[in-house]
Amino acid sequence: GAVVSQHPSWVICKSGTSVKIECRSLDFQATTMFWYRQFPKQSLMLMATSNEGSKATYEQGVEKDKFLINHASLTLSTLTVTSAHPEDSSFYICSAAGSGQREGLNSYEQYFGPGTRLTVT
């Protein structure tokens, strides 16, 4: 239980284009979803927190106009990297938290997706 999926798992795009990454909670309702980025051999850096039906809260230093987050339902959140540049190349990981069908799942446990590797050429 507590499965989170991401799509695509990897993507290569040209500089200046936009890329959308989807994050889905498959067997529980995610009241909150989080988006992280991770550089090689480094820890996860939180980019933003989104609650279903409301605007995302971005961490300091994260450009909200560049990283558009939409949390349209309790099972889906999307991250769109707009006008991507090579420095946006990274591993993007989402996580989901919230009450759900699985016994023992509570809002303080975040379940992570498998990540999306973005390469901007």
Add this chain to the structure above:
Amino acid sequence: QKEVEQDPGPLSVPEGAIVSLNCTYSNSAFQYFMWYRQYSRKGPELLMYTYSSGNKEDGRFTAQVDKSSKYISLFIRDSQPSDSATYLCAMSYQGAQKLVFGQGTRLTINP
């Protein structure tokens, strides 16, 4: 000073050894303590979850929290090559869902 400090390693031990992974933190307001395992190019997987101080055991894994010392540990008994991964500690405040991660420790178990 970072809120959560974790030695990045790498740490290499022989199969069957007991592994000890640790994190220290500076903010006494942290109440929830998690350990995640991350394989290369994969998302983190929740291993252990502890509230406040104390020990928690799950199979070969034991998590310890010492709030007085602001120190948490993860012990792996009878380590296996499949345990080779990066281990991340994470913490959160009471009433908050935002996690603060350590840098992660790269662990290799040698057959």
